Amino acid sequence: MELLFNIVLIVFFAISYVYVGATMPKSSDLELGAEQWPQLLITALIILLFVNIYNIYKNTPAEKRHFKSITGISIPAITKSKLFWGIVIIFAYAFALEPFGFILATIVMFAFYAVLTGQKKPSVVALNALLITIGIYFVFQRGLGIMLPRGLGFLRDIALFLESL
Amino acid sequence: MLELLISGFQIVLAPVTFAFIVAGTVLGVIFGAMPGVSASMAVALALPFAYGMEPLIAIAFLTAVYCASITGGGITAILFKIPGTPSNAPTTFDGFPMAQRGEAGRALGISLVTSAIGGIVAAIAMFLLSPQLAAAAIKFGPAELFAVSFLGLSVLTALDSDNVVKTMIAGLIGLFLATIGMDPLLAMPRLTFGSQILLSGIEMIPLMIGMFAITEVLKQTHKPSKLENTGSGDKVKTKLMGFKEGWAMKGVITRSAILGTLVGILPGAGATIASFLAYTTEVKLSKTPEIYGTGAPEGIAASETANNAATGGAMVPMLALGIPGGNAAAIMMSALVLKGVQVGPLLIKTQPQYLSSVFASMMVTNVIMVIISIWIAKVFSKILKVPYSILGTTIIVLATVGSFALKGNTNDVMLMAIAGVFGFILNKYKFSSAALILGLVLGPMIEANLRRAVQLENGSLMNVISPSGHPITTVLLVLCGAMLLFPIVSKLFAKKTA
Numbered sequence: 001m002e003l004l005f006n007i008v009l010i011v012f013f014a015i016s017y018v019y020v021g022a023t024m025p026k027s028s029d030l031e032l033g034a035e036q037w038p039q040l041l042i043t044a045l046i047i048l049l050f051v052n053i054y055n056i057y058k059n060t061p062a063e064k065r066h067f068k069s070i071t072g073i074s075i076p077a078i079t080k081s082k083l084f085w086g087i088v089i090i091f092a093y094a095f096a097l098e099p100f101g102f103i104l105a106t107i108v109m110f111a112f113y114a115v116l117t118g119q120k121k122p123s124v125v126a127l128n129a130l131l132i133t134i135g136i137y138f139v140f141q142r143g144l145g146i147m148l149p150r151g152l153g154f155l156r157d158i159a160l161f162l163e164s165l
Numbered sequence: 166m167l168e169l170l171i172s173g174f175q176i177v178l179a180p181v182t183f184a185f186i187v188a189g190t191v192l193g194v195i196f197g198a199m200p201g202v203s204a205s206m207a208v209a210l211a212l213p214f215a216y217g218m219e220p221l222i223a224i225a226f227l228t229a230v231y232c233a234s235i236t237g238g239g240i241t242a243i244l245f246k247i248p249g250t251p252s253n254a255p256t257t258f259d260g261f262p263m264a265q266r267g268e269a270g271r272a273l274g275i276s277l278v279t280s281a282i283g284g285i286v287a288a289i290a291m292f293l294l295s296p297q298l299a300a301a302a303i304k305f306g307p308a309e310l311f312a313v314s315f316l317g318l319s320v321l322t323a324l325d326s327d328n329v330v331k332t333m334i335a336g337l338i339g340l341f342l343a344t345i346g347m348d349p350l351l352a353m354p355r356l357t358f359g360s361q362i363l364l365s366g367i368e369m370i371p372l373m374i375g376m377f378a379i380t381e382v383l384k385q386t387h388k389p390s391k392l393e394n395t396g397s398g399d400k401v402k403t404k405l406m407g408f409k410e411g412w413a414m415k416g417v418i419t420r421s422a423i424l425g426t427l428v429g430i431l432p433g434a435g436a437t438i439a440s441f442l443a444y445t446t447e448v449k450l451s452k453t454p455e456i457y458g459t460g461a462p463e464g465i466a467a468s469e470t471a472n473n474a475a476t477g478g479a480m481v482p483m484l485a486l487g488i489p490g491g492n493a494a495a496i497m498m499s500a501l502v503l504k505g506v507q508v509g510p511l512l513i514k515t516q517p518q519y520l521s522s523v524f525a526s527m528m529v530t531n532v533i534m535v536i537i538s539i540w541i542a543k544v545f546s547k548i549l550k551v552p553y554s555i556l557g558t559t560i561i562v563l564a565t566v567g568s569f570a571l572k573g574n575t576n577d578v579m580l581m582a583i584a585g586v587f588g589f590i591l592n593k594y595k596f597s598s599a600a601l602i603l604g605l606v607l608g609p610m611i612e613a614n615l616r617r618a619v620q621l622e623n624g625s626l627m628n629v630i631s632p633s634g635h636p637i638t639t640v641l642l643v644l645c646g647a648m649l650l651f652p653i654v655s656k657l658f659a660k661k662t663a
Contacts, residue, residue, distance in 0.1 A: 002594045013341075020356050024348070030624040032616045034348040034355055038341060045337045052330050086386040087586055090379065090561065094578040097569070106565075110558050117386055119554035128555050136562055145217050146570045 003056055010049050017042045082116055089113050101151020101159050106133040137162075170292075173521025177529055182222050186526055188214075189226040190534045193233025194541050197250055198240040199556065204250045204436065204476075205492035206377040207234035210560065212370060212500055213567040220504040221518060225526035227497045232284050232476050232527060233534045235436055239276040239469050240542050244269060252436035252472040255444035259457065259464030266460060270404040273542050275462050276469045277535045278406040279418055283470035284531035286422040287429060287477020291484070292524040294430075295513060298485035302510035305637070307621065308629045311614035312641035317488045317607045319648035328595050329653055335596040339604020340611070342367045349613045362576050369499045369605060371568035371581040373492070376598045378564040379585025382557045384592065389553060405535070410462070417447055417463045418470050425471030429478020429491070436472040436479075436491070443471030477527060484513060484520055488607065492599055495606045503571070 020035045020042075027033020057065065078084050093109040100108075110129035119125050140146040141163065150159035176182055189211065196207035211230040215223040238250035243260030256276060263272040305313065318336060322329045345356045346366025357363040411418070421443040428439040447467040448457045457464050479494040487509030489495035498508050506512070506519070513520050568581040588598050615629070622628035632639040 005590060005594060009338075016341075016356060019358065024353065024355060025351070028624070030620065032619040032624075032626070034351050034353065037612050037616065038344040038356060041337055041341045041344065045334060045341065048330055048334045048337065052334060055330060081387075083383060083387040083589075086383055087582075090383075090582050090585065091579075093561070093565065094575060094582045097565070097578060098575045106562055110562065113558040113561060114554045117554040117557055118389075119552060124555075128558075132555075132559055132562065136559075136566060140213060140566055140570070146213060146566070147573055148566065148569065149575065 003053060006049050006053050006056070010046055013042045013045050013049070017046075085116055086113070089116065097149045099152050101155045102148035103133055103137055103159070103162075104151065104155060105149070106136075169517055169521045170524075172518055173523075173525035176221055176518060176522040177225055177525035182225055182522075182526075183529070185218065185222055185226040186229045186529055187533060187537075189229030190233040190530050190537050191541075193230035193530075194237035194240075194534060194538050196230070197234030197237025198541065203377060203381070204231060204234040204238070204252065205373070205496060206381060207231070207250075208493045208496045209370075209374045209377050210563045210567060212374070212496065213563070213570045215500055216503075216570050220501060220506050221522050223500060223504060224497065224519060225522050227500060228480075228523055228526045229530040231493045231497065232473065232530045233537070235472050235476055236277065236280040236284075236469070236534050236538055237541065239280065239465075240273065240538065243272045243276060243465070244542075250436070250472075252440045252475070253468070254437070255440050255468035256465055258444070258468075259459070259461045262458070262460030263462070263465070268460070271406075272462070272465055273538075274405040275410070275465045277538050278411065279414075279421075279466040279470040280473040281531045281535050282411075282418055283422050283425055283473035284477060284527060287426045287474040288524050288527035288531070289477075290426045291477045291480045291527070292520065295481050295485040295520055296517075298481065299510040299513040302486050303514065305510070306635075307614040307617035308635040308638045309641070311611060311618055311629070312635075312638040312645070313486055314488060314607050314610040314614060316641055316645050316648075317482070317603065318611070319645040322649050322652045328597070329656075331595055332597045332600045335591060335598070335600035336604040339601040339606075340608040341604075342372075342601075343605050343608025344612065349609060350616055367605070368571065368577055368580060370496065370503070370571050371577040372584040372605065373496050373499070373602060374564045374567050375581035375584025376588035376602065377492070378560055379581060380588030380592060380598065382560050383585060383589045385553055385557055387589075405539075414463055414466045417466045420446065420450075421467045421470035422474045425474025426478040428471070429475030430481045431478075436475040439475035439478075440468040440472040443467045473531070480523055480527075483508065484523065486510060487512075487610065492602055495602055498606070 017039055020038050024033070024035035027036060089109060089112050093105055096105040096108070107129045110133060111125050114125045114128065119128075137148060141148055150156045177186065192211055192214075193207055196210060197204060208227055208231050211227060215226055218226060235250060235252055238253035239256050239260070242253040242256040243264050246257050246261040260272045260276065263269065302310075302313065322332060343366075345363055347353065347364060348355045354364055424443050424446060425436075425439040428442060429436070444457075444464060444467045447463060448454045451457065451463070475491070476493075479489070479491040482488040483494045483498050487498070487507075489498050501508050506516075564581060565578050568577045569575065571577050591598055591601065618629045618635075619626055622634070628634050630638055630642055
């Protein structure tokens with residue numbers, strides 16, 4: 001998997017090298033141009049990534065030098081891991097903030113993540129999700145004047161009502 | 166100088182500022198003492214509180230959080246063998262054995278007092294050194310400023326000497342990410358791939374919050390770490406170190422304070438390197454090295470003095486040169502820049518109140534954190550009973566608020582989430598996140614100064630680094646080269662002699 005990560009990085013940086021060269025104006029001989037600095041960095045990066053791939057190859061015992069760890073990736077196994085669902089919850093939360101607003105999105109995210117990380121008592125989950133969300137909302141929104149996402153539709157009306165309290 | 170000192174204390178002792186320093190200290194000690202919350206993460210999580218504050222109050226508040234979090238980390242290191250922050254790891258070597266043999270209170274007392282001494286010594290050093298360094302830096306041109314910023318990268322290879330190539334890759338990725346957005350000289354979009362969101366570049370604060378807070382929560386979700394309790398945690402009574410005991414360790418404390426401050430000043434090297442270095446130095450210098458690791462008070466004193474001294478040291482390059490001395494300093498610097506404060510050599514000349522208020526807040530924090538820590542150590546066994554399912558999830562919410570509040574848009578929350586996952590991958594494959602952050606923070610300074618310097622020399626890079634034209638640049642770059650190569654060469658040398 002580490003090998004795959006390095007290869008992905010090499011491909012991304014190679015594309016970036018070409019892209020920056022094609023989209024920035026060609027610099028004159030009297031300056032270090034806008035495209036040259038990133039290209040310099042990318043060149044060094046690609047060389048070091050190849051060195052790293054060599055190091056991975058060198059440090060892997062001969063009997064383990066195969067691509068089974070890449071080709072044998074099991075999607076069902078990934079979807080069973082807590083890490084995968086943790087990432088899903090965090091991204092879903094980031095997406096949900098705008099339409100559902102801070103309060104609803106946070107209560108739901110809190111409940112899911114707390115259960116994911118081992119909280120088994122529904123009452124503890126519900127109480128903490130509610131109290132911590134409301135507590136943080138009032139500290140930041142009211143105490144520090146930081147506007148948090150209101151949500152859309154009736155959720156926005158509720159948020160406006162809470163702000164007016 | 167005296168006027169500056171008085172103005173600093175006037176700012177810090179004003180009721181509102183003082184209240185925020187006390188709040189920052191409480192927050193810092195609690196965050197620092199929580200396993201899995203590093204000092205950088207503590208500062209990152211405290212950022213949203215600082216958004217609504219005046220810049221001077223914000224820096225005093227964040228300084229309090231930073232200093233107190235390092236001290237707070239010693240509590241769990243002693244009671245549970247879990248360093249609250251990585252820089253408290255050497256404290257576990259002797260702190261936990263002392264707690265096991267029923268001396269938890271004494272160990273905590275030594276940890277708190279030596280932390281305060283380290284912090285105060287470093288604050289004084291910062292106050293005296295920063296203006297001198299800034300005065301010298303004002304005379305610098307782009308070539309010299311490029312070399313000074315590049316010096317910040319020279320510690321890359323030392324950040325993780327076992328993974329030099331990976332650390333350099335991470336540093337270069339940071340430098341690369343810093344090139345995304347508007348070109349600093351041409352004001353044209355660069356590497357944005359047509360995205361409007363990327364026009365303003367990669368926002369540092371959500372990225373740092375993601376890499377420190379979200380990555381850690383994901384790590385805990387993947388493989389939760391368990392606490393090892395001494396059994397004494399429920400009824401800890403801190404016994405402050407007396408004068409006699411302190412005097413007996415005067416050599417250890419003095420050496421560790423100086424070493425910690427010096428390491429802290431080095432851009433990139435932070436409290437973790439300082440505490441390990443101080444601990445190993447004391448083991449080497451000791452006539453009875455065998456007692457270290459079995460519950461020696463000197464071990465706690467060395468580690469805690471040095472890691473707190475590094476906090477003050479890290480402020481020197483930040484205030485004098487605009488180069489952060491570590492991750493937490495980088496976050497603080499980003500917060501100041503966000504508030505329109507131009508950190509760098511001119512800051513101390515034009516707005517000296519920043520230096521004096523940082524100094525005064527460090528002095529005040531280091532005194533009040535001893536009192537606050539005693540109280541927190543008493544109740545901490547109860548706080549630690551909060552399960553990670555609640556603590557970790559609360560961290561996600563605070564991190565989200567911190568990222569969102571920056572500009573009031575959810576793109577930054579998305580960036581935080583991406584940075585969190587990327588940070589997890591980097592961590593899994595032993596690439597250094599700290600190196601990436603260092604590259605990202607120093608990148609704009611290095612590039613802008615190098616390009617200006619080359620322009621001034623009519624396109625000749627050789628003239629920029631030549632000893633005849635820019636002797637300071639040459640000396641600094643040679644120093645950078647030596648510092649970059651030292652860990653590699655010393656390792657090769659050690660291999661050959663073995």
